[in-house]
Amino acid sequence: MTVRRSLERDELERLYVAEGLTIDALAARFACGATTIRRRLAECGIATRARGPHHTTKTGFADRAWSPALAYAVGLIVTDGNLSKDGRHLTLTSADRDLLETFCACLGLANRIAPQRGGARAYYRVQWSDRALFDWLCGIGVTPAKSLCLGALAIPDACFADFVRGCLDGDGTIQIYTDRSGVGKNPAYVYTRLSVRFTSVSFPFLEWIHANLVRLLGVAGGVYAAKARANRAPCWNLKFAQRDSLRLFAWMYYASDLPCLLRKRAQAEQFTRSAAFTNLT
Numbered sequence: 001m002t003v004r005r006s007l008e009r010d011e012l013e014r015l016y017v018a019e020g021l022t023i024d025a026l027a028a029r030f031a032c033g034a035t036t037i038r039r040r041l042a043e044c045g046i047a048t049r050a051r052g053p054h055h056t057t058k059t060g061f062a063d064r065a066w067s068p069a070l071a072y073a074v075g076l077i078v079t080d081g082n083l084s085k086d087g088r089h090l091t092l093t094s095a096d097r098d099l100l101e102t103f104c105a106c107l108g109l110a111n112r113i114a115p116q117r118g119g120a121r122a123y124y125r126v127q128w129s130d131r132a133l134f135d136w137l138c139g140i141g142v143t144p145a146k147s148l149c150l151g152a153l154a155i156p157d158a159c160f161a162d163f164v165r166g167c168l169d170g171d172g173t174i175q176i177y178t179d180r181s182g183v184g185k186n187p188a189y190v191y192t193r194l195s196v197r198f199t200s201v202s203f204p205f206l207e208w209i210h211a212n213l214v215r216l217l218g219v220a221g222g223v224y225a226a227k228a229r230a231n232r233a234p235c236w237n238l239k240f241a242q243r244d245s246l247r248l249f250a251w252m253y254y255a256s257d258l259p260c261l262l263r264k265r266a267q268a269e270q271f272t273r274s275a276a277f278t279n280l281t
Contacts, residue, residue, distance in 0.1 A: 007037075009044040013088075013129060016046060023048070045089075045127050047110045069106040071159035072259045075166020076103050077137065078153070079200070083144045088131040097124045099169060099261050106259050107133075148233070150202040160212060162259075165252040167209070169261040173197045174245075176271055194271050196245040198238040199226065206238040217251055219244040246272060 007030060015026060023041075027034045041048055076099070077083075082091040093116055094100050100113045109128055116123035137143075141153040155163045168174075175195045200206050206223045213219050221244055226235040240248060249268040253260070 007040045009046075012037075012040060012044060013046055016041065042112070045111055045129055047128065066156050066159045068159060068162040069259055071155065071162035072166040072169075073103055073106040074137070074140075074142070074153075074155070075163040075168075076170045077166075078142055078146060078150060078205075079167050079170030079172075081170075083134060083137065083142065083146065085144050088129045088134050089127060090130060090134060090137075091125060091127045093123055093125045094170075095121055095123050096261060096263075100124055100126050102259050102261070146202075148201060150200070150205040152204070152208040157212075157216065160216060161252050161254060164209065164213070164248075165258070165260055167198055168196070168252070169264055171199050172264075173199070174264055174267045174271075176267065192271075192274070194242045194245050196240045196248055199235060200238075201233045201235050203236050206236050210238050213248070217244075217247055219247055 012026070015029070016023075023034050023037045026037045030037070038048060076092060077090070080092055080094055082093075084090070092100060092103055097113060103109075104111065104113070104126060109126065111126050111128045113124050113126050116125045140155070141151065143149065153163075173196070175197060177193055177195075198206060198209060203223065210221060210223055213221070219240060221238060221240040223236055223238050226237045249272055253265055253268060
């Protein structure tokens with residue numbers, strides 16, 4: 001076994017992250033080169049910091065103030081993320097590499113975004129270790145096996161739009177379609193329609209989002225059973241029709257420099273402009 005492989009991940013994490021030892025100090029401790037330590041840290045998914053000593057404090061992630069970037073990242077985690085049962089590892093997977101780049105920027109992560117093998121569609125994944133963030137997420141209601149037990153979360157109203165935008169980018173859909181249901185009465189009755197849908201296997205979670213959107217925006221919408229999928233857990237959709245979808249867009253995209261999945265924002269803005277021009281609202 002090489003020296004690099006013999007360096008246990010838990011020991012490295014304790015010394016480098018918790019105790020703040022430098023890479024040079026670790027190299028001296030394990031009688032190897034600094035390059036060996038850097039490579040092993042990368043293999044373990046432990047983000048390296050700037051050179052020099054690391055001054056630890058008693059404050060942790062739980063003391064971090066809510067911000068649009070943090071709330072957006074939480075929305076992505078609860079929809080496309082995973083919390084490991086080991087109590088420290090977190091993973092986010094997406095077909096959009098640029099979404100993972102935005103997510104990493106929101107949390108200040110420097111971890112590698114790796115291709116995810118398997119399946120016909122290409123996916124990407126970022127995995128990292130952060131016990132403080134893990135505990136903080138559990139404190140606001142996000143836990144391992146979250147998909148089946150997710151419910152109400154402790155998200156402040158001031159950041160709820162950012163959280164919902166993260167949920168939309170993670171596991172939501174902007175659907176723009178052609179409605180021909182009235183052509184039997186008149187061939188000219190062909191309209192472009194819009195709906196927004198949030199999907200989850202947790203009915204209580206969607207009910208909680210819906211209740212908050214009703215309270216904050218006065219929108220309607222509703223939670224409905226999704227089409228059954230073979231050998232899959234029952235799934236639910238929180239759906240909003242055109243008028244309420246446009247209100248959601250104006251509320252979620254309240255500034256030009258917000259973290260978001262750009263292709264979904266482009267869809268929203270394109271339809272919003274079209275609706276304003278043709279009075280479709």
